Amino acid sequence: MPIKPPAKLFILPALLWLLMPAVKAQQTDFNSLFTQADVVLSGHVMSIDGTLGTEDLGTEQYLVQLSIDSIYKHTFPIPDHKTTRIGWEISNLLCREKPMKKCISKYQDGKWIFFLKHASFMGPEVLPESCIRPFSEANAQRMVELQQQHAIPIVHFNRDKICDASCELCRHVKVCDWKKVEKYVAKHCNDRNSPKWMQHQRIKWILDDRAILLSLPSSMGVRYMFSTDSGEVEAYINFQVGYYKAYTPWIPHILSSWFNWDLYKNFTVEKTDTLILRSFKPHTQYSIEYLFYEKANYTRMLTDTSKVKFFGPNMPLADRDVLLAAVFDGELRLYEDYKTMPIYVEWSKQYIDKLLAEKKVYLLSLMASHTIPEIGMYSLHALRQLNDVRCIPFLIRLADYRKTLPRALYETYQGPIRNFSDSLLFTLDFFTGSKTYPQKISYGGSNDYFYTDQCIAIWRSRIREED
Numbered sequence: 001m002p003i004k005p006p007a008k009l010f011i012l013p014a015l016l017w018l019l020m021p022a023v024k025a026q027q028t029d030f031n032s033l034f035t036q037a038d039v040v041l042s043g044h045v046m047s048i049d050g051t052l053g054t055e056d057l058g059t060e061q062y063l064v065q066l067s068i069d070s071i072y073k074h075t076f077p078i079p080d081h082k083t084t085r086i087g088w089e090i091s092n093l094l095c096r097e098k099p100m101k102k103c104i105s106k107y108q109d110g111k112w113i114f115f116l117k118h119a120s121f122m123g124p125e126v127l128p129e130s131c132i133r134p135f136s137e138a139n140a141q142r143m144v145e146l147q148q149q150h151a152i153p154i155v156h157f158n159r160d161k162i163c164d165a166s167c168e169l170c171r172h173v174k175v176c177d178w179k180k181v182e183k184y185v186a187k188h189c190n191d192r193n194s195p196k197w198m199q200h201q202r203i204k205w206i207l208d209d210r211a212i213l214l215s216l217p218s219s220m221g222v223r224y225m226f227s228t229d230s231g232e233v234e235a236y237i238n239f240q241v242g243y244y245k246a247y248t249p250w251i252p253h254i255l256s257s258w259f260n261w262d263l264y265k266n267f268t269v270e271k272t273d274t275l276i277l278r279s280f281k282p283h284t285q286y287s288i289e290y291l292f293y294e295k296a297n298y299t300r301m302l303t304d305t306s307k308v309k310f311f312g313p314n315m316p317l318a319d320r321d322v323l324l325a326a327v328f329d330g331e332l333r334l335y336e337d338y339k340t341m342p343i344y345v346e347w348s349k350q351y352i353d354k355l356l357a358e359k360k361v362y363l364l365s366l367m368a369s370h371t372i373p374e375i376g377m378y379s380l381h382a383l384r385q386l387n388d389v390r391c392i393p394f395l396i397r398l399a400d401y402r403k404t405l406p407r408a409l410y411e412t413y414q415g416p417i418r419n420f421s422d423s424l425l426f427t428l429d430f431f432t433g434s435k436t437y438p439q440k441i442s443y444g445g446s447n448d449y450f451y452t453d454q455c456i457a458i459w460r461s462r463i464r465e466e467d
Contacts, residue, residue, distance in 0.1 A: 030139075033131060034146045037115040038075045038435065042135050042143075043067040045107040046083065058092045060100050061124035066114065072143040073150070074461075076118060076435040077454040086116060087124035094128070111135035113143065118435055151464035152389050152432065156324055158467045162199045173202035173226045176233065178282045181226075185237060186277040198327075202227050205327045207287055217242050219278070223287045236284040240276040287323075295322045301334040304371040311417060312409050315369045315401040321362075321394060329360035348375045352382050361388040369398055373420035380420075380427045389463075392431050396459050399424055403452040425455065432462035 034040055049063040065085050071078070078084050088104055095103040115131040133139060163170055169188075172180040197206055204225040218241040226233045256262060295317050303314050325332065334351065341347075348370070355364050364386065367379035383391050402421060409417060425437035436455040 029130075030133075030142055031146060033115040033133075034073065034143070034150065036117075037073060037131070038118040039071070039078070039116040039121075040073040040113065040143060041066070041068050041084075041116070042070045042072070042111060042113050042140065044109070044111055045104060048101060048104055059089055061087060061089045062101070062104060064088045064104060069111065070140070070143075072147050074458060075433065076121075077458065084121075086120040086127075087122070088120070089124040089126045091126060094126070107132060113139060147461075148464065150462075152392070152462060154390060154393060154463050154465045156390060156465075156467055157204050157327075160199055161201050163201055167200060167202075170200055170202040173200075174229055176228050176230065176282075178235070178280070181235075181282075182277070182280040185280065189239065189275040189277060197224075204232065205323065207290055207323075207326055210331060217276075220275075221286070223284075223290065225287075226282075233282055234284055234287060235280065235282040236286045237277065237281070238279040240278050242274055291319050291322050291326075294326055295319065298322055298325070298332050298366060301332055302366060302370050304339055306339075307371045310409075311371055311373055312402075312405040314371055315398055317366070317369075318397075321366065324390075325362040325366055329355075329363040332363055332366060345372060345374055348372075349378050352379050356382040356386055359386060359388070361386055361390050362394075365391040365394040368395065368424075373416040377420050377423045380423050384427055384430055387431075389431055392428070392459070392463050393465060395424065395428055395431075396456060396463075399428060399452050399459075400456050421452070425452065428455070428459050432459050434458050434462060 043066050046065045046067050049065070063085060064087075065083055068078075068080075068082055068084060071081060090100045090103050092100060097103050111134075113133045113135055114127075115133075116127070117125065119125040120127060169181065169184050172178075172184060197203055204227050206225075207223040209221045220239045220241050222237045222239065224235045224237060226235060299314065299317055308314075334348065348367075352364065352367055352375075355367070361383070364379050364383050368376045368383065368391075370376045370379070380395075383395075402424070405417075422437065429435060429437050434455070436458060
């Protein structure tokens with residue numbers, strides 16, 4: 001006789017099945033609230049100040065002080081990360097309590113998650129009950145997850161990778177089998193049908209020599225950064241570029257001597273686009289010297305020494321800035337000869353237009369750090385047109401650097417410098433969806449514009465660099 005399972009065994013799965021729609025609806029609701037809010041924080045109502053003036057008998061307005069335990073999202077600076085003040089309007093259409101102030105005071109007990117709009121910090125605003133949720137560890141964890149999900153992913157080196165797990169080159173790189181890697185490179189260096197080298201999962205970046213001799217044969221050094229299971233390994237590979245080979249050279253020589261016939265080209269083979277592997281050296285660090293000279297070259301081209309005393313020194317470039325520009329965009333071409341000419345600014349703008357047309361986001365970012373504010377502003381405008389988020393980390397560092405410039409520069413040459421700083425803040429707000437420029441907060445702080453360093457934390461919280 002078959003044994004029937006206890007009825008209780010079916011109760012838990014049935015309850016879970018019934019609760020699943022409610023859980024999914026709550027997650028969707030949280031996601032919607034988080035997306036629409038300008039500030040998401042956990043805390044409670046600390047105090048409710050006197051009623052603000054209102055002409056509507058059915059509404060009451062209060063200045064409410066909130067404690068802050070955690071901030072999960074903010075798109076503009078909050079003066080004090082421990083407390084803040086908001087304007088809270090209550091309507092008898094939504095609140096049935098007597099007095100209506102109870103609709104606010106009930107949030108003095110316990111801990112809550114508030115989803116706030118910017119308008120609440122600028123003046124009295126209705127705050128629906130749906131924008132206030134009870135605090136719990138599960139809800140707090142959900143806020144952290146949403147914070148990560150809504151961060152803008154910044155991907156530099158891991159873009160456009162198309163090879164799969166069966167890729168022969170990546171299998172050899174994975175286990176550091178450099179002999180087989182060398183054979184693969186020698187075999188495929190002229191293969192036009194295989195994936196481009198940067199499209200391999202195990203190749204992080206490639207740096208090749210800028211100059212190649214015009215005469216054949218020539219040589220070219222290329223630096224590869226391989227990603228192995230045990231870490232990153234740089235290799236230096238030397239190629240012969242093109243070749244020239246003569247067959248039975250004595251025959252055209254005799255014909256030239258006897259009959260004055262020029263038939264040398266009929267007895268030679270010449271190819272200019274052929275690569276021949278000459279050496280393969282793993283575990284090298286040749287990129288250090290390469291980046292040292294490239295950084296010095298970039299800095300020299302971006303610096304107008306005659307304007308430094310007016311607008312301050314340029315931001316020091318990091319190796320990563322130079323590496324990204326060299327790998328993805330190539331050479332920066334701002335010639336020294338133009339700096340002393342009246343057309344230098346206009347010529348630089350034409351060069352920026354060219355970079356925009358070619359979608360070279362890293363070189364455009366470098367141009368934003370130019371000594372002359374007018375050139376930097378024009379580059380920021382081009383970056384907004386390009387709308388490539390890979391420029392955000394560099395622009396944040398640029399904003400962080402510029403706040404260290406002497407205040408005397410801002411006071412003496414405040415027009416160009418202030419205009420550039422405003423353009424930089426506006427550009428970072430444009431990319432990150434923030435509201436730092438220009439804003440004033442009515443409650444909880446001074447009415448002065450916030451300094452740049454108070455905005456940097458906001459911009460950084462809005463991005464997530466993945467490589």
